Amino acid sequence: MTLRRSKRDPEFPPYLYEAYRATVLRSPRQPPVTIPTTLSEVTGPGPALVGILPEDSDLTTNMGTGQPAMGERIIVTGRVLDEHGQGQPRTLVEIWQANAAGRYRHRKDQHNAPLDPNFLGYGRCLTDETGTYRFTTIRPGAYPWENHPNAWRPSHIHFSLFGPSWTSRLVTQMYFPGDPLQPLDPILNAIPTEAARQRLIARYDHTVTQPAWALGFRFDIVLRGPEATPFEEPEPIAAERR
Amino acid sequence: MKTVALALTPPQTIGPFFHGLVRARLNVLVSPQTLGDRIRIDGVVLDGKRDPVSDAMVEIWQANAAGRYRHPADTREVPLDPAFTGFGRAATDDEGRFWFETIRPGRVPFTGRIEQAPHINVMVFARGLLHHLCTRLYFPDDPLTEADPVLNLVPASRRGTLIAARVPSAAVPSYRFDIILQGEGETVFFEV
Numbered sequence: 106m107t108l109r110r111s112k113r114d115p116e117f118p119p120y121l122y123e124a125y126r127a128t129v130l131r132s133p134r135q136p137p138v139t140i141p142t143t144l145s146e147v148t149g150p151g152p153a154l155v156g157i158l159p160e161d162s163d164l165t166t167n168m169g170t171g172q173p174a175m176g177e178r179i180i181v182t183g184r185v186l187d188e189h190g191q192g193q194p195r196t197l198v199e200i201w202q203a204n205a206a207g208r209y210r211h212r213k214d215q216h217n218a219p220l221d222p223n224f225l226g227y228g229r230c231l232t233d234e235t236g237t238y239r240f241t242t243i244r245p246g247a248y249p250w251e252n253h254p255n256a257w258r259p260s261h262i263h264f265s266l267f268g269p270s271w272t273s274r275l276v277t278q279m280y281f282p283g284d285p286l287q288p289l290d291p292i293l294n295a296i297p298t299e300a301a302r303q304r305l306i307a308r309y310d311h312t313v314t315q316p317a318w319a320l321g322f323r324f325d326i327v328l329r330g331p332e333a334t335p336f337e338e339p340e341p342i343a344a345e346r347r
Numbered sequence: 348m349k350t351v352a353l354a355l356t357p358p359q360t361i362g363p364f365f366h367g368l369v370r371a372r373l374n375v376l377v378s379p380q381t382l383g384d385r386i387r388i389d390g391v392v393l394d395g396k397r398d399p400v401s402d403a404m405v406e407i408w409q410a411n412a413a414g415r416y417r418h419p420a421d422t423r424e425v426p427l428d429p430a431f432t433g434f435g436r437a438a439t440d441d442e443g444r445f446w447f448e449t450i451r452p453g454r455v456p457f458t459g460r461i462e463q464a465p466h467i468n469v470m471v472f473a474r475g476l477l478h479h480l481c482t483r484l485y486f487p488d489d490p491l492t493e494a495d496p497v498l499n500l501v502p503a504s505r506r507g508t509l510i511a512a513r514v515p516s517a518a519v520p521s522y523r524f525d526i527i528l529q530g531e532g533e534t535v536f537f538e539v
Contacts, residue, residue, distance in 0.1 A: 131473060138535055
């Protein structure tokens, strides 16, 4: 069986990565069909999405119980950039994560770790005019999963971003520096190069850290631009007839 | 040729525990004020064994009834509908099912004077998908569908996976659009 990865970027994970078992029955076996970027691809819902409240970005309090979430409080911030280094303003950034004990608030998470009544585990914000986002949350715990014997996911925070177009949609995960579980994690290791894996590992940033309050981590995210799709295949129809 | 200055952030799976992203009614794109013909879309996401994918998230993005996207890149003299964003999001249930209530989109341009057939852009996220999948839904009862320039980039034998099936005798025009991730009848996915 051959591993296939996106021809858009050789550093992206392949659809089929057998060490991550769920890919075996879910990865498409046919190559994707390359299409040109039409108005459908250069547009996207990002600019249409609004309705974010400031309190949505603080996961230590957005459960709304009046009591803070338990665990190691952290600040996660960074810039959302396009391939040319331009900050992407008004980008919806959504995050979700396990609590400090490694448990998600989700009916299918049966990990025998306590739920924190004061931790929802979901947050969102819009980037500012420089493309900067910022969350206050707690450091998520590692947790076991059934992928292989003694499998534990390294601590991570899920990220969803819209960017300026349909082509810049991204769902990814942020990992923490120095986590010994990372070399054992098939999801992180599905990324084929060490350099690209490192791009998902946040940096501890002492300038973000707040005294007697929270540790700071910086995680910048680079999104594809709508112009990035090459269209190399001959068009079978007379698309350019005038 | 474009110079790529920064390396892209790689994608990762959405995992099984994303459901807090799917707030109530995000799969209903219409309000009483929305212009256009109401439609309903029902589908199921299936894996290579034809088992339902119960932890998928499906997103759609479409033009309004007049064929205008709510986006600054769409600068045409076509009216925006203040009661329509064009974005929807749904999670599959235990049987792998999802549904949307929306409007039939209008036509949007391809190149030159060529128009695309009305279509809905679809993305699929799920545990086991290290990168989301992009596809399109076309309408079987639209006169432009057969000539659509994007649909015609797809091998003829596979085009049918992108054309929804009209569900007869539904109160609102309803379409069935199943997404098969792998194997026989595998949905066509696009590199966009």
